[in-house]
Amino acid sequence: xxxxxxxxxxxxxxxxxxxxxxxxxxxxxxxxxxxxxxxxxxxxxxxxxxxxxxxxxxxxxxxxxxxxxxxxxxxxxxxxxxxxxxxxxxxxxxxxxxxxxxxxxxxxxxxxxxxxxxxxxxxxxxxxxxxxxxxxxxxxxxxxxxxxxx
Amino acid sequence: xxxxxxxxxxxxxxxxxxxxxxxxxxxxxxxxxxxxxxxxxxxxxxxxxxxxxxxxxxxxxxxxxxxxxxxxxxxxxxxxxxxxxxxxxxxxxxxxxxxxxxxxxxxxxxxxxxxxxxxxxxxxxxxxxxxxxxxxxxxxxxxxxxxxxxxxxxxxxxxxxxxxxxxxxxxxxxxxxxxxxxxxxxxxxxxxxxxxxxxxxxxxxxxxxxxxxxxxxxxxxxx
Numbered sequence: 001x002x003x004x005x006x007x008x009x010x011x012x013x014x015x016x017x018x019x020x021x022x023x024x025x026x027x028x029x030x031x032x033x034x035x036x037x038x039x040x041x042x043x044x045x046x047x048x049x050x051x052x053x054x055x056x057x058x059x060x061x062x063x064x065x066x067x068x069x070x071x072x073x074x075x076x077x078x079x080x081x082x083x084x085x086x087x088x089x090x091x092x093x094x095x096x097x098x099x100x101x102x103x104x105x106x107x108x109x110x111x112x113x114x115x116x117x118x119x120x121x122x123x124x125x126x127x128x129x130x131x132x133x134x135x136x137x138x139x140x141x142x143x144x145x146x147x148x149x150x
Numbered sequence: 151x152x153x154x155x156x157x158x159x160x161x162x163x164x165x166x167x168x169x170x171x172x173x174x175x176x177x178x179x180x181x182x183x184x185x186x187x188x189x190x191x192x193x194x195x196x197x198x199x200x201x202x203x204x205x206x207x208x209x210x211x212x213x214x215x216x217x218x219x220x221x222x223x224x225x226x227x228x229x230x231x232x233x234x235x236x237x238x239x240x241x242x243x244x245x246x247x248x249x250x251x252x253x254x255x256x257x258x259x260x261x262x263x264x265x266x267x268x269x270x271x272x273x274x275x276x277x278x279x280x281x282x283x284x285x286x287x288x289x290x291x292x293x294x295x296x297x298x299x300x301x302x303x304x305x306x307x308x309x310x311x312x313x314x315x316x317x318x319x320x321x322x323x324x325x326x327x328x329x330x331x332x333x334x335x336x337x338x339x340x341x342x343x344x345x346x347x348x349x350x351x352x353x354x355x356x357x358x359x360x361x362x363x364x365x366x367x368x369x370x371x372x373x
Contacts, residue, residue, distance in 0.1 A: 049190070050194060051190060051193050051194050051197065054194065054197040054198065054201065055197060057201060058197055058200055058201060058204075093159075093194065093198055094201075096158070096159035096160070096198065097159060097198055097201055097202040097205060098202075098205065099201070099205060
């Protein structure tokens with residue numbers, strides 16, 4: 001069985017170029033929701049690897065978000081394009097073992113930057129709470145976002 | 151370098167089905183370069199195996215290790231302290247790596263997780279092109295450094311076949327015609343006249359006619 005599970009049910013990987021105040025904004029949400037959510041700021045979403053996403057699942061996350069800059073807004077040019085490819089690869093690995101790939105979701109930030117990563121994460125959690133459970137979530141018996149919304 | 155691709159997960163899973171304690175062994179040389187069997191790929195496969203076992207409510211004990219080279223005994227020795235604790239080794243080495251590990255560790259099942267695909271060059275990031283079959287009788291000098299055995303779908307020594315279209319192969323329109331490349335390079339290097347010569351067939355006796363080939367260098371041997 002998988003060891004060292006954390007309490008985190010939602011993992012959020014995000015490009016920190018989205019929010020210069022990400023440190024304060026994410027910490028306030030982490031404080032509010034406790035260990036049920038974990039944020040992973042990255043210098044660019046293009047640094048994501050399929051392994052990061054799988055490891056998030058392994059350590060207990062039931063939903064993993066990857067938040068990138070809007071199309072054409074990556075300061076390094078192709079970061080969000082590469083992020084999409086890596087996420088698709090991770091999804092293919094998950095499908096290979098018979099799990100639903102809904103557990104990984106890429107969110108392309110919309111509108112003017114900067115934004116508040118805390119507000120965006122709150123919006124995502126609210127949206128996820130309304131979605132039906134994925135097969136893995138059903139097994140676990142709880143929708144993580146619903147759990148967090150309590 | 152040697153290139154390889156990971157086998158489908160279902161095939162790997164079926165191969166290791168009888169075992170609960172699995173040592174996943176990568177190779178940090180060729181197959182790491184082609185993103186098939188290096189440290190990162192070992193971690194990904196191990197993660198998949200753990201998630202799959204967890205999904206099915208099974209217990210597995212998986213350890214990851216990546217050797218610098220899986221085809222050199224001195225590196226394989228690193229497995230000695232670990233091997234007794236595991237039921238099987240899942241190797242992400244090329245065919246040579248798998249067989250070398252099996253030679254050194256004869257009492258444990260070595261399961262290949264990769265399909266070795268050839269000797270290739272890195273054409274661009276994420277693209278590897280096979281360009282050598284290891285025939286043992288290299289004639290690249292005659293063919294403007296483009297191997298017709300590997301890169302011509304028909305393996306012609308006296309081409310072109312006449313079927314190429316727009317510089318692309320009629321067998322695989324995505325691949326450039328090897329003979330188009332050969333003629334272009336001969337022309338650019340002022341050697342087009344060599345096309346007049348008829349090349350004899352390849353000497354396949356130097357390939358695999360007598361079983362596995364062996365390279366021996368007496369000056370490198372210690373005994």
